[in-house]
Amino acid sequence: MQSSYPLNQQCAAAVNEQIAMEIEAFYAYKALASFFEHPDRALFNVAKYFRDMAAEEIEHSKKFEDYLTMRGVQPMFRDLKAFNPDKNLTLQQAFELALKFEQTVFASIRKIHDCAEQANDGHLTTFLEDIFYEDQLHAEQELNGYLTAIKRAGTGLGEFLFDKEGLKEK
Numbered sequence: 001m002q003s004s005y006p007l008n009q010q011c012a013a014a015v016n017e018q019i020a021m022e023i024e025a026f027y028a029y030k031a032l033a034s035f036f037e038h039p040d041r042a043l044f045n046v047a048k049y050f051r052d053m054a055a056e057e058i059e060h061s062k063k064f065e066d067y068l069t070m071r072g073v074q075p076m077f078r079d080l081k082a083f084n085p086d087k088n089l090t091l092q093q094a095f096e097l098a099l100k101f102e103q104t105v106f107a108s109i110r111k112i113h114d115c116a117e118q119a120n121d122g123h124l125t126t127f128l129e130d131i132f133y134e135d136q137l138h139a140e141q142e143l144n145g146y147l148t149a150i151k152r153a154g155t156g157l158g159e160f161l162f163d164k165e166g167l168k169e170k
């Protein structure tokens, strides 16, 4: 495909890496979902929350794939890094990890944005701003709120109550 508006190679490589990062986030959220579904934890709404997060990450990876395809670049895939939660991971630690994942992903999106600005690629900067900036800021806001609620409720019965009442419908 000959594009009249080719994507800068460095930016294309950064988007390729982003695809893998989004799928790794999917993989990690899936692991957290299974973890909380286990009978030793039995926090089923938390498990559902992480399953829904996983589904969102797969959608994100697809949006980046589609973007490369639209710009005439063949997406390239690399091996994925697995995440397996420690068996003693607490609810608070799980949400702290989720917040860290989101912050890392957002930092990486902003790096692609820097690349796009340097390459004077207005379409890529707009794509990132319109589709991802709001989503990422919203995810951080949500996770920070949940962390406040989890800390306030405390462990034991507090975790049970957070699971029952603490999560908004996604």
Ligand SMILES: [Fe+2]
Pocket: 022, 025, 056, 057, 060, 105
């Ligand atoms: Fe994402």
